[in-house]
Amino acid sequence: MSQNQTVVDGSTNESQDVAPSNFSDPGIPAHKHRLGDSDPKAARRSETIVVTLFVISMLGTIGLLVAFFALPDDTSVAGVRTQNITLGVALAFALLGIGLGAIHWAKSLMSDTEVAEDRHATESSQEVRAEAVAKIQAGVEDAGVERRGVLKGAMVGALALFPLGLAVPLIGEVGADWNISKFRHTIWRKGVRLATDPTNRPIKASDVTVGSAYHVIPYQDDIDESVRPGTHAWLDEKAKAIVLMVRMDPSEITEADDRKDWSHEGIVAYSKVCTHVGCPVALYERQTHHLLCPCHQSTFDMADGAKVVFGPAKRPLPQLPITVDDEGYLVAQSDFTEPVGPSFWERLK
Known part of the structure; x- marks a missing residue:
């Protein structure tokens, strides 16, 4: 078979170079006036x-x-x-x-x-x-x-x-307030009871079962009246003080030597403010003890000091030292020992 022949459906046909068809310019459709x-x-x-x-x-x-x-x-x-x-x-x-x-x-x-304008050379003539x-x-x-x-x-x-x-x-x-020292502290103080958010009910350790998780705020009767609900200051202070508290089997918790007394019988409390950009981390996975930030998927291990196990966050969530008072209510031992939330200028760590 010669090179200028092809086989189509078993028959031989001479192949030819077919020139492209010439299409007429359809032009612009008739203008529809408004x-x-x-x-x-x-x-x-x-x-x-x-x-x-x-x-x-x-x-x-x-x-x-x-x-x-x-x-x-x-x-x-x-x-x-x-x-x-x-x-x-x-x-x-x-x-x-x-x-x-x-x-x-x-x-x-x-x-x-x-x-419509026909284009030929890149630079049009003066007339064009x-x-x-x-x-x-x-x-x-x-x-x-x-x-x-x-x-x-x-x-x-x-x-x-x-x-x-x-x-x-x-x-x-x-002319706003640029005092950054207020970012270093929250309204948590020694003896302030942990309360449910938003019902403001003090929490007894005996009511917290293994595997449960609580969204926690400072009990309003234990804080200064100037920052209680109904005041503008309350919104700012609550945003910094929000906490997620969970109870795990104590045998599953890994604690640093200097933090072994910061929890109570497997109950631990960590800031809910993500250390990446400040979103509220509140998606708790009971089986893995992982806490997920919904904004950028930073994941923290609640059983190991809330350390980062995935995502863009670079620091663990600050831990709130807790204990129980004489009535069995969970209370803070102190404020957070480090600033909560993302990085800011002049932060030491």
């Missing part, structure tokens, strides 16, 4: 909508500034600061107003006529470039940008005001 292109009233309605959206953005930014300066930061709703809720809602309106306004402007008012500029100018004229002064003013106003919503809170924090 209602606003032919109806001035529809165009004005679209312009009004866009202006309204930009005004909403401006009002959102102004509302954010008012909330930042006027609302107290010590009131809360369902545990969330009222000021934070208001700032979030105002910022949402500021962003949505600009975004939706720009989208509606582009879809309803700006020219949507498709223009002049033609391109003319087409752009024609598009601008078709969109009526020059005629819509109110529209331009609303857009410029929204864009000019919006950065204040980000800059003012940042500038306002310049």
